[in-house]
Amino acid sequence: MHLFHYVGNALHCESVDLAAIARLHGTPTYVYSAASMEANYRRLATALPGLDVRVCYAMKANGSLAVARLFGNLGAGFDFVSGGEIRRAQAAGCDVTGSVFAGVGKTEAEVRHALEAGLYGFHVESEPELARLNHIAGLMGRKAPVAFRVNPDVDAGTHAKITTGRSENKFGVPLQFAEQAYEAASRFKHIEIRGVQIHIGSQITSVGPFAAAVEKVAPLAAQLRDRFGIQYFSLGGGVGVVYQEALASGAQAWWDARPVAERPLTPEAYGAAVAPVLRGLGLRILLEPGRFLVANAGVLLSRVEYLKRGHGRNFLIVDAGFNDLVRPAMYEAYHEIVPLARDASRPALTADIVGPICESGDTFAKERTLQQVGEGELLAFMSAGAYGFAMASRYNARPLAAEVMVRGTSFELVNARETYAQMFANEKLPSFL
Ligand code: LLP
Numbered sequence: 001m002h003l004f005h006y007v008g009n010a011l012h013c014e015s016v017d018l019a020a021i022a023r024l025h026g027t028p029t030y031v032y033s034a035a036s037m038e039a040n041y042r043r044l045a046t047a048l049p050g051l052d053v054r055v056c057y058a059m060k061a062n063g064s065l066a067v068a069r070l071f072g073n074l075g076a077g078f079d080f081v082s083g084g085e086i087r088r089a090q091a092a093g094c095d096v097t098g099s100v101f102a103g104v105g106k107t108e109a110e111v112r113h114a115l116e117a118g119l120y121g122f123h124v125e126s127e128p129e130l131a132r133l134n135h136i137a138g139l140m141g142r143k144a145p146v147a148f149r150v151n152p153d154v155d156a157g158t159h160a161k162i163t164t165g166r167s168e169n170k171f172g173v174p175l176q177f178a179e180q181a182y183e184a185a186s187r188f189k190h191i192e193i194r195g196v197q198i199h200i201g202s203q204i205t206s207v208g209p210f211a212a213a214v215e216k217v218a219p220l221a222a223q224l225r226d227r228f229g230i231q232y233f234s235l236g237g238g239v240g241v242v243y244q245e246a247l248a249s250g251a252q253a254w255w256d257a258r259p260v261a262e263r264p265l266t267p268e269a270y271g272a273a274v275a276p277v278l279r280g281l282g283l284r285i286l287l288e289p290g291r292f293l294v295a296n297a298g299v300l301l302s303r304v305e306y307l308k309r310g311h312g313r314n315f316l317i318v319d320a321g322f323n324d325l326v327r328p329a330m331y332e333a334y335h336e337i338v339p340l341a342r343d344a345s346r347p348a349l350t351a352d353i354v355g356p357i358c359e360s361g362d363t364f365a366k367e368r369t370l371q372q373v374g375e376g377e378l379l380a381f382m383s384a385g386a387y388g389f390a391m392a393s394r395y396n397a398r399p400l401a402a403e404v405m406v407r408g409t410s411f412e413l414v415n416a417r418e419t420y421a422q423m424f425a426n427e428k429l430p431s432f433l
Contacts, residue, residue, distance in 0.1 A: 001043065002036040002250040002296040004382065009342040011380055015409040018301060019340050022378050025402050025413055027303040028320035030389050032062075032414075034070055034407040036297035037385075041074050044239070044289055047271030052284045056100050058237045059085045061290030061386040062298070066405045066414035068092040071293070077120065079237070079288035083110035086117055100234065100286065102149070102199075104129075104171065111136045115144060121286075122146045123197045123234070125172055130185055137190035146185060147195030147234060150178045150220065152213040156201030156238065171199070178220055186228060193228040195286070196221050199236025202291060205265050207273035210238070214274045221281055234286035235274065240265055241295045246336040246382035250296070267292070291386040298385020300325050300401070301340070304377045305356070307349075313367075314351035318379060321355030322362045323395040325381060325388050329361045337364065339371055340378040346371045353379075357396050389415075399423055 003014045011018050013033050021031055045055050056077040059068060063085060068078070072094030080086050080096075081103040089096050101114045102123040111133055114122065124130050124146045137144040151172030173181045178196075185191050200213050214235065224230045242249040242264050249255070255263060263269075278285055302320035327333035337353055349372045355362040364381065373379065392400055399418035404411050 001039050002246075003033045003039075004036075004247060004250055004296075004299060004380070006342055011338065011340045011342070013299070013406045013411075016406045016411045018299070018380060019378060021404050021406075021411055022301045022303070022340070025404060026417065027301050027378065028324045028401040029301045029417070030298055030384065030401055030403045031301060031411075032064070032067060032294070032298045032385055032403070032405045034405055037067065037070055037293055038074060040293045040297065041071060041076065044267045044287060044292060045074075047267035048275045048278070048285060048287075049271070051275060051278055054098060054232075054284060054286050056098070056234075056286055056288045057293060058288045058290030059089065060390060062294045062388070062390050063088050064389065064403055064405075064414060065092040066403075067294065068094055070405075077286075079290075080114075080119075083107070083113045086110075086114060086119075090117070100147075100197075100288070102197075102288075106132075108132065108136060111144075112140070115140055115142055120145065121194050121197075121232070121234070123149045124185075125149050127181065127184060130181075130188065130191065134188040134190045143190050143192040145192045145194040147193075147197040147230070147232065148173050148178060148181050148185070149197045149199065150175055150217055152198055152200065152216045154200050154209050154213045154216065156204045156209045157206070175216065175220065179223070182224060182228065193224070193230060195230050195232035195234060195283075196224055197234040197236065197286075199234075199288065200238060202238050203240040204238045205240040207265060207269050210235070210270060211273040211277070214277050218277050218281065221283060225281065225283060230283065232284040232286050233278065233281060234288060237288040237290050237292070239267065239270055239289055239292040241291055241383060241386075243334045243336065243383050246296060247338055293386075295383045295386035298383075298388060300381040300384040300388055302379050302381065304373050304375055304379065307351070307374055314349065316349070316351040316353045316373070318353060318355060318364075320364075320381070320401070321357040321396065321398060322359075323357060323393045323398050324355075324401050325364070325384055326391045326393075327387055328364045330391075335364065335384060336382040337368060337370060338380050338382065339373055340380060343371055349373065357398075394418075394423060397423065 069092040077098035133144040149172040322329040402417040403415035
């Protein structure tokens with residue numbers, strides 16, 4: 001769900017004309033719709049009726065302080081993967097005690113910080129990690145609350161770089177060894193067994209893999225509840241979003257026009273597939289969505305620099321590069337690209353849409369057809385709210401983009417464009433030069 005739409009021929013975010021934001025703050029600029037994020041959160045949080053559900057926002061998708069605060073205000077916990085993310089949520093003034101800490105490589109300093117912050121659960125991926133948690137918790141005179149991430153060996157049918165639930169992936173403890181791992185954990189003095197966790201991948205667009213994973217792990221969850229009194233079962237994240245026709249999918253009419261069997265995965269369908277298996281368990285259910293909450297709630301605004309007419313191929317060169325939005329270069333991901341000023345009277349243009357970075361991989365779309373646009377005109381990359389700014393870099397000495405949040409008729413800069421001075425601030429020349 002999202003609130004990007006044309007008003008007349010001008011693309012708006014909620015009630016704000018995106019061209020006004022580009023004029024004021026320049027490009028490339030990320031724009032987030034607060035109301036879209038809130039609606040997505042509420043919809044997912046209520047999709048498993050009859051269950052005690054806690055949504056832990058997977059901050060890796062978008063770590064902006066403003067976004068963290070928005071979800072914190074709604075009562076969300078967080079799914080952290082680094083000490084930096086915990087500090088971001090704390091800097092945003094969020095309560096992190098309902099949050100969890102995931103990841104295969106938690107460092108000693110991160111574990112210490114997470115224990116001090118009083119997180120709800122550590123999602124443990126290996127026995128050496130458990131030993132480290134036990135050791136540090138002991139030194140601090142505390143108990144570390146843990147859940148093993150169990151790998152159910154389910155194929156999520158998603159891109160190879162973001163599938164995680166297969167046994168050949170680096171994540172989790174194989175299901176057949178889980179019991180043993182929990183028995184071992186129960187012998188550690190400074191460990192409290194609190195839950196069980198799965199996460200099978202990202203951008204999953206059908207319910208089948210979720211239902212299969214939950215069914216496979218539910219018997220273990222029941223056993224752990226009886227044996228160790230665990231409190232929760234975390235289902236991870238992974239609910240996919242619409243990337244093709246992203247703009248149109250914001251309208252109810254788009255969904256209504258599709259046969260039910262062909263509609264993209266909805267929170268309701270997800271809930272209906274997993275809730276019946278979970279109800280008998282009597283456990284709290286944690287969800288760790290990232291993309292679903294924020295992807296379609298954000299766009300990246302960019303300006304056309306040149307239209308270069310090549311031999312049998314046109315190149316639309318824009319001022320955003322893969323340093324700003326890496327998903328197409330990294331995962332062959334599709335992002336819909338639309339003009340901020342729609343003009344049906346113009347002819348169509350078919351072009352490769354590329355950035356300024358000195359690599360052929362800096363290509364957002366090949367042979368994409370859109371209305372004729374030229375120098376100085378503005379484009380929006382749709383569905384850029386997740387893994388957009390969060391994965392940005394300064395490659396080619398390009399400063400990090402600005403970020404703006406919209407609510408209703410207001411918008412505010414929530415992260416100023418990086419200045420060149422900030423870009424070099426930590427560097428120094430060695431004395432021997
Ligand atoms: N929980 C765990 C343990 C995860 O590893 C992830 C994502 C999530 C939750 C959130 O998954 P989501 O709901 O966002 O699918 N950069 C890639 C996606 C990487 C996902 C990594 N793990 C992309 O741009 O598609």
